[in-house]
Amino acid sequence: xxxxxxxxxxxxxxxxxxxxxCGAGGNADSRPIVVNxxxxxxxxxxxxxxxxxxxxxxPPGGRIVFxxxxxxxxxxxxxxxTDNSVLKGEIYDxxxxxxxxxxxxxxxxxxxxxxxxxxxxxxxxxGITLRWAGGDASPARVLAVYGDLTMKNVSVTGGYSxxxxxxxxxxxxxxxxxxxxxxxxxxxxxxCTVYGNRCxxxxxxxxxxxxxxxxxxxxxxxxxxxxxxxxxxLGSGAAGGGIYSVGGxxxxxxxxxxxxCTVxxxxxxxxxxxxxxxxTLGGGPNYLKSLRLTNCTxxxxxxxxxxxxxxxxxxxxxxxxxxxxxxxxxxxxCTIAENRVTGSMVIFHGxxxxxxxxxxxxxxxxxxxxxxxxxxxxxxxxxLNGGADDLFTGSVLQFYSHGYNLIGRIDxxxxxxxxxxxxxxxxxxxxxxxxxxxxxxSDALDVAGAVRHVSVVSAGTDxxxxxxxxxxxxxxxLDQIPAGGNTADNxxxxxxxxxxxxxxxxxxxxxxxxxxxxxxxxxxxFGTSYGTAFEATYGVPVDNIAWYMDPARWPSDxxxxxxxxxxxxxxxxxxxxxxxxxxxxxxxxxxxIGRIRITDNIVLSVTSSxxxxxxxxxxxxxxxxxxxxxxxxxxxxER
Numbered sequence: 001x002x003x004x005x006x007x008x009x010x011x012x013x014x015x016x017x018x019x020x021x022c023g024a025g026g027n028a029d030s031r032p033i034v035v036n037x038x039x040x041x042x043x044x045x046x047x048x049x050x051x052x053x054x055x056x057x058x059p060p061g062g063r064i065v066f067x068x069x070x071x072x073x074x075x076x077x078x079x080x081x082t083d084n085s086v087l088k089g090e091i092y093d094x095x096x097x098x099x100x101x102x103x104x105x106x107x108x109x110x111x112x113x114x115x116x117x118x119x120x121x122x123x124x125x126x127g128i129t130l131r132w133a134g135g136d137a138s139p140a141r142v143l144a145v146y147g148d149l150t151m152k153n154v155s156v157t158g159g160y161s162x163x164x165x166x167x168x169x170x171x172x173x174x175x176x177x178x179x180x181x182x183x184x185x186x187x188x189x190x191x192c193t194v195y196g197n198r199c200x201x202x203x204x205x206x207x208x209x210x211x212x213x214x215x216x217x218x219x220x221x222x223x224x225x226x227x228x229x230x231x232x233x234l235g236s237g238a239a240g241g242g243i244y245s246v247g248g249x250x251x252x253x254x255x256x257x258x259x260x261c262t263v264x265x266x267x268x269x270x271x272x273x274x275x276x277x278x279x280t281l282g283g284g285p286n287y288l289k290s291l292r293l294t295n296c297t298x299x300x301x302x303x304x305x306x307x308x309x310x311x312x313x314x315x316x317x318x319x320x321x322x323x324x325x326x327x328x329x330x331x332x333x334c335t336i337a338e339n340r341v342t343g344s345m346v347i348f349h350g351x352x353x354x355x356x357x358x359x360x361x362x363x364x365x366x367x368x369x370x371x372x373x374x375x376x377x378x379x380x381x382x383x384l385n386g387g388a389d390d391l392f393t394g395s396v397l398q399f400y401s402h403g404y405n406l407i408g409r410i411d412x413x414x415x416x417x418x419x420x421x422x423x424x425x426x427x428x429x430x431x432x433x434x435x436x437x438x439x440x441x442s443d444a445l446d447v448a449g450a451v452r453h454v455s456v457v458s459a460g461t462d463x464x465x466x467x468x469x470x471x472x473x474x475x476x477x478l479d480q481i482p483a484g485g486n487t488a489d490n491x492x493x494x495x496x497x498x499x500x501x502x503x504x505x506x507x508x509x510x511x512x513x514x515x516x517x518x519x520x521x522x523x524x525x526f527g528t529s530y531g532t533a534f535e536a537t538y539g540v541p542v543d544n545i546a547w548y549m550d551p552a553r554w555p556s557d558x559x560x561x562x563x564x565x566x567x568x569x570x571x572x573x574x575x576x577x578x579x580x581x582x583x584x585x586x587x588x589x590x591x592x593i594g595r596i597r598i599t600d601n602i603v604l605s606v607t608s609s610x611x612x613x614x615x616x617x618x619x620x621x622x623x624x625x626x627x628x629x630x631x632x633x634x635x636x637x638e639r
Contacts, residue, residue, distance in 0.1 A: 036067035060115040072126030076133045077110040085109040085144040087184040101250035107174030108140035116147035127153035148185035156180040159197035176201040178217030186220035193227045195456040201235025211235035213244030220254030221245045229467035232267040240279035241266030253287030265458025265467040267302045271315040275323030276301030282327015290328035298336045300460040305343040317343035319360035331374040333617035335635040357382030361394030375402030378635035381441030404434030417567035423493035426588040432488045445471040479631040485613030492585040494606045504543040
């Protein structure tokens with residue numbers, strides 16, 4: 001057999017191995033293309049197949065695999081495939097009002113595909129690395145895909161997406177998004193490492209120039225056993241130092257998931273700065289999809305002010321670990337620790353501009369942020385300007401604990417206030433079985449024993465050191481969750497439908513209840529004193545406060561300002577006397593279950609439910625079964 005025939009035979013062998021023989025029904029179109037060279041050539045000679053040539057040749061939905069001789073090697077990318085990568089993005093009119101999604105110019109990409117494809121190095125024990133070699137002198141992201149992308153056992157590094165001026169047209173700059181990967185479709189990654197990538201946007205404040213996703217920018221995201229570390233975004237407005245998930249905003253919506261992943265040591269530097277590790281838009285106001293984190297570690301990420309930009313106008317810094325811009329957030333069996341937010345703290349439009357060293361949800365005048373659900377997780381050691389600040393619920397509709405969480409400081413100060421309809425008088429369903437707040441990091445995690453990556457370098461709180469992978473559990477995190485699971489009991493939902501003008505009567509009833517039933521805790525006459533002080537401050541008697549119902553805009557309706565001020569002020573007056581939650585399930589459930597007539601005009605409807613059982617989410621982040629014994633540990637790692 002000649003050398004050419006031998007090479008063809010070898011390529012066919014690897015192709016058949018990669019696709020398991022392709023089956024009896026296989027055909028030429030379903031066979032993968034086998035990359036057998038580390039060279040970066042568009043048109044390689046002879047039987048040589050480069051990754052670049054394979055991406056060009058692969059049919060939509062096709063699969064690219066790698067010759068075994070490339071195991072553990074790096075493909076150095078030196079060619080910019082396109083200066084004008086086309087993906088979808090948000091579009092604004094001349095007044096900066098959002099009008100939908102359409103094709104935008106994302107700038108330079110080393111590799112680009114306007115089709116779905118799979119890049120599969122799962123047959124290589126040590127995988128394959130894709131590295132953009134151009135550096136600062138020639139910025140380009142590593143890979144952009146206009147379609148669904150599946151990657152297995154691939155590392156992506158060195159990408160640099162930079163906003164560059166565009167002559168003429170409505171788009172002034174290319175979109176600096178996805179330093180490593182930019183995908184308008186669903187990015188499904190298994191055993192991948194995305195590290196050392198970055199995005200740099202322009203320094204002008206504009207809704208149309210957001211710098212997103214230092215490591216990954218994707219419409220939908222499914223990550224399993226991945227590490228996203230040491231990535232960064234820089235600009236006037238920037239989000240998602242490690243990951244930015246849109247959530248399917250231009251279609252039916254996409255639930256994004258991370259399972260057994262580490263997102264650590266990423267950074268956001270901007271004046272509008274959100275999500276040091278992860279940012280999720282949750283599909284936006286139209287689709288309200290979820291981001292689900294299971295058995296993940298999110299640690300040592302940073303949100304900070306841009307030091308080179310003057311603080312003119314407004315500026316915001318939120319979500320050192322995870323930021324929730326819309327939809328739903330679910331956290332199960334996770335460890336979120338030592339993330340950091342810094343900046344200048346002020347109040348804009350009556351709301352704090354900072355929040356959530358660990359987890360933060362948006363604060364706004366619309367209820368597009370639905371629910372946060374957390375169970376079996378550790379959220380500790382996160383800071384806001386150096387002080388403890390672990391979980392900031394923002395203006396979320398409902399916060400649910402499913403039990404056995406160890407959290408440092410929870411900030412409920414901006415959660416949407418109780419309103420008469422929608423069974424939402426009680427929004428803060430905390431604490432449940434096994435829940436504790438004010439937990440110190442030393443009581444839950446062995447920080448000194450934290451395990452680091454052997455080569456990936458952090459850009460986060462421990463910048464320059466090898467990036468953290470996970471913490472061993474310790475102390476109160478050990479042997480807590482019953483093997484058979486736990487239930488979240490007494491989830492209380494309460495509402496009332498008052499006749500016109502009867503809202504003030506209900507508020508007076510609440511204050512009277514605090515006077516009679518909680519005098520031993522709050523002091524005699526607490527409710528009466530609060531009502532008097534409220535009228536003196538705002539010039540509105542409690543009895544005259546009415547509720548104005550308009551589902552589309554009730555939080556921003558000026559007529560509802562007295563109602564909102566009443567509840568905000570009451571929470572502040574109660575302080576920590578009734579625990580972190582203040583008026584939660586225990587308070588609203590104390591009136592009884594069913595339809596309770598509380599005045600001649602008002603009937604309170606109260607239900608109480610039990611959720612679960614919630615079994616330990618296994619296997620843990622390292623793939624070990626849990627529980628290891630009669631009880632499971634809290635957090636991402638099972639001892």
